[in-house]
Amino acid sequence: xxxxxxxxxNIANISQMLKRQINASGDIKTQFIQCSGLLKLTEINDERxxxxxxxxxxxxxxxxxxxxxxxxxxxxxxxxxxxMLETTNPRIRTLCGGAILILQQIGTxxxxxxxxxxxxxxxxxxxxxxxxxxxxxGKQTLLDIIxxxxxxxxxxxxxxxxxxAANALDASFPDYSSHSQSSSSQIKVxxxxxxxxxxxxxxxxxxxxxxxxxxxxxxxxxxRIKQLLLPKQIKLAVQSIxxxxxxxxxxxxxxxxxxxxxxxxxxxxxxxxxxINLLVQENAKLRTNLTSSASS
Numbered sequence: 001x002x003x004x005x006x007x008x009x010n011i012a013n014i015s016q017m018l019k020r021q022i023n024a025s026g027d028i029k030t031q032f033i034q035c036s037g038l039l040k041l042t043e044i045n046d047e048r049x050x051x052x053x054x055x056x057x058x059x060x061x062x063x064x065x066x067x068x069x070x071x072x073x074x075x076x077x078x079x080x081x082x083x084m085l086e087t088t089n090p091r092i093r094t095l096c097g098g099a100i101l102i103l104q105q106i107g108t109x110x111x112x113x114x115x116x117x118x119x120x121x122x123x124x125x126x127x128x129x130x131x132x133x134x135x136x137x138g139k140q141t142l143l144d145i146i147x148x149x150x151x152x153x154x155x156x157x158x159x160x161x162x163x164x165a166a167n168a169l170d171a172s173f174p175d176y177s178s179h180s181q182s183s184s185s186q187i188k189v190x191x192x193x194x195x196x197x198x199x200x201x202x203x204x205x206x207x208x209x210x211x212x213x214x215x216x217x218x219x220x221x222x223x224r225i226k227q228l229l230l231p232k233q234i235k236l237a238v239q240s241i242x243x244x245x246x247x248x249x250x251x252x253x254x255x256x257x258x259x260x261x262x263x264x265x266x267x268x269x270x271x272x273x274x275x276i277n278l279l280v281q282e283n284a285k286l287r288t289n290l291t292s293s294a295s296s
Contacts, residue, residue: 036075125138128197138196168193195234
């Protein structure tokens, strides 16, 4: 108990020390301007840019909402976003993204609902990481969050979780009979990572979140690969997902019906267009023949 208290005191002391150092360096808005000005210099090397970005992140962490508007108006977002697009250095790109995300989130603090979609996006990337340990951490973190706050699940659905899972399945078990290139750019992941993804997807599917119109691709992919010779764990996970999807029969039937109706409409329109074109051609021929007869 004492150790926990001491750790808490140490963290608080570090935080206060950081704030004092930043305050001692002058107005926070001015410090942001100095950092962004440094990043705009073409002659500085990547090491100096990284130092400037680290300073921006430290400044952002201590930034209070009352100062947020003034800082944003300094052009710091334009500067970091431009550098993020221009650089070939992955470290610089990561720091730019981190700085922008922190500043953006500070702007949402006093009003409106929590922007779960933005907050979840990096965690979802961890789940789909090619590193098995990181993927497992991502899965567990996401499971903990949705257990504590079920209302946040809708953000995951909005981030195309189900389509991303279908892509991962397609990459691991390609449909060679299809001409689709959808899985060609998807990186094949290990069985353990695929299990992490499928277990989390099943958890979301079993929630009360509105998934209407979002599961058709996952359903089609799962139905396709269940016929294959799958590893036992993958097979069980896919069967569990299909079971949940089939329990949501009304949703799936409406998805399928809408898809089938749309396809049928396209076919009917195509046939009608052919009939109209044929009638136009026949009418044109008839007019030509009548004109020729009148002339003779």
